[in-house]
Amino acid sequence: MKRLLLFIFLFSSFIVFSQQDNSAKSEFDFVMYLIGNSMKEEAVVLMQNNSEDNDSINFLRGFTYYSSKMLDLAADNFSKVSQSSELFTESRFFSSLSNAHLFHLDKAESDLNMISSQDGEINNLKNFSLAGINLLKRNYNLFDTYINSVDSNNYPLNVETARLLQLKTELLSYKKKSLFVAGALSTLVPGLGKVYAGNIGEGISSFLICGSLMGVTAENWYKKGLTNWKTILFGTISAVFYIGNIYGSVVTVKVNCENFNSRTDVQILYNIHIPLRSSFRR
Amino acid sequence: MFRFYIIFIFLCVVVSGVRSENLQPCNLNSSDSACIFKKADDLFMQQNYELAAVEYERCFYLSSSKEISYKALQQKAICFKQTGDYSKAAATLERIAEDYGDYYQIALCYYLSDNFQKSKETIEKCRLYFDTLQEDMLLLEILTLNEFNDYANAEKTAQELALRLKSSTNKDIMPYIDKLYSDLPKLKSEKTARILSFVPGLAHIYANEWGKGLTAFAINAAALGFGVWQVLDKCYITAYLGGAGLLSITYPGAMKNGVYEVRKYNYRKTLQFNQKFKQELIPLLPLR
Known part of the structure; x- marks a missing residue:
């Protein structure tokens, strides 16, 4: 009798838990349908x-x-998935990617380091993602270590690996312009600092504006004298433009450098994201 | 002890039964639509329209019955209407549009979301699919054409609506329509404004913006005057760079702004007319 009761109890429990599983699966499919x-x-x-x-x-x-x-919120929820879950590995990859997008790079790296798998593909993906994160950190030594661990015969990662290596080359070959040189050049010739920063059009335009204002000031100084109101007015405007142009040249160099870095970061993140989504078919 | 076991197992079975009912409320292919929509309808009744919309989408997703799918998306569109998200309501209805009523709702939702182009396109589609437009769609077409300042076609459609209403309800709204369209907003021509703007400020005055016009004229006159004065003063570089340089900024700016002011004037007038049209004519119409 006891065995019969135990059987009935286990059978009921099985029904309850299988329904929970079905419910989670259907919710999962429905949410994926909404996102897709x-x-x-x-x-x-x-x-x-x-x-x-x-x-x-x-x-x-x-x-x-x-x-x-x-x-x-994504990183927060992915990190709640327990180690015993079959979704743990995938969660850590996506948590790492979310943290990488937020530039919480240490968190992103530690998310990936929590993944321990015997699966060669997962390890390849892990090393590839770690290489990407270290490239974001501009830690080229670790980048080399991880990227060299990626199996070169792995087809889906081949293209992105080559792209990350190319991005590393671009980062290393990027010559950072000096803020001091830009300022000094603009002090000598207005607009030259912007030409040095790579903004040729902006540099020519600055030169013409400052040159014109200085020309007007010089004409009035020559014809009307230093104390004439027009000399003082145009002289003041020229000085404002001249100093502003020096400051502008320094800012241009800084902004160009930041733009280059952020453009590269976007490309690195994009290249980490592609194999992750295709590996997990999301 | 035995009794305890029996009670325990009984409770387990009851709980599993209850869960089963909650998880899979009913057969989604069944004809009992009240059962299928229970959760979504409850949320709708609680005015939780955002979540109700998602649950109606779930009904659509799970159902393989065309009837249920159709009803689910219709209800979902109503949820979006309740939250004032008319463009989403229109997009939802477009997924299931079948009959005249659906197309009317799509056109109306696009109109309410200020997407007049889409509203016009839906009405045109309706003209192709169905032989004649009903009175409610005609009214919507008039309102949409008014928004495009296409008053000639709007008046024609309004007359068609008036004739239809006269024959069906014996109500004559033709005098109101004639009165409204005889008092059309006098819109200013952008082409004229462009020509007038060669004299700084004149286009602004044409658009009834006297203050802005006089200011634009004064600024340009000052720039020109300064240039002339410097030429007379033999300060040619100052004349060229100070006077002409300044004028090269203020003159095209005044031209552009003049045309913009005319556009703004026309928009205001159109808006006034369309408001008046809605306030005076719509209450007279015996429409659903």
Whole structure:
């Protein structure tokens, strides 16, 4: 009799848990359907109203936020997926990517280091992602170490690996312009600092504006004297433009350097993102 | 002890049964639509339209019945309308548009979301798919044509609507329509404004913006005057760079701004007319 009772009990428990699994799976599929059909806002609403706290839902919530570019929430939810879950590896990869987009690079690296797998493809992907993160950190030694660990015969990663290596070459060959030289050149000839920074058109325009104002000041000084109101007015305007142009040249060099770095970072992130999405078919 | 076991197992079965009911409320292919939409309808009743819209989408996603899919998206569109997101409502209805009523709702939602081009396109599509437009669609077409300042066609459609209403309800709105369209907004020509703007400020005055016109004229006159004065003063570089340089900035600016002011004037007048049209004519119409 006891055995019969135990059997009935186990059977009932099985039914309850299998229904929970089915529910999680159907929710998973539905959210993926919403994301895949450009209904990300709806997916976010659904996830915000889902108070369940289990691995599937946390992953789903993380992926929904990740797809909607709510990266801090995405990283937070991905990190809640427990190590025993089959979604753990994928969660860590996406958590790392979310943190990398937020430039929390140490967190991104530690997310990847938590992945331990015997699967060669996963290890390849891990090394590739770590190489990308270290390139974002501009840590070229570690980048080389990780990128050399990526199996060169791995087809999906071949293209992106080559691209990361090319980006590294571009970063190393980028000659950082000196702020001091830009300022000094603009002091000598207005606009020359901007030409040095690579903005030739802007440099010529600055030269013409400052030159014209100085020409007007010189004419009035020559014809009307130093104390004439026109000399003082145009002289003041010329001085403002002249000093502004020196400052502008310094800022241009700084901004160009920042733009180069951020453009490269965007490309690195894009190259990390592609194999991740294709590997997990998301 | 035995009794305890029996009660425990009974509770387990009851819980699993309840869960089963919650997880899979009913057969989604069944004809019992009240059962299928229960969760979404409950949320709708609680005015939680955002979540209700998602649940109606779930009904659409899970259903393989055309009837249920159609109803689900219609309900979803209503949720978006309740939240004032008319463009999403229109996009949702476009996924299932079948009959005349759907097309009317799509055109209306686009109109309400200020997407007059899409509204016009939907009405034109409707003209192709269905032989005649009903009165509500005619009214929408008039409103849309008014937004495009296409008053000639809007008046023609309004007359068609008036004739239809006269024969169906015996209500004559033709005098109101004639009165409204005899008092059309007098719009200014952008072409004229462009020509007038060669004299700085004149296009502004044409657009009834006297203050801005006089200011634009004064600034340009000052720049020109300064240049002339410097020539007379034999300061040629100052004349060229100070006078002409300044004028090269202020003159084209005044020209552009003059045309912009005319465009703004026309927009205001159109808006006034369209508001008046809506306020005076719509209450007279015996439409649903």
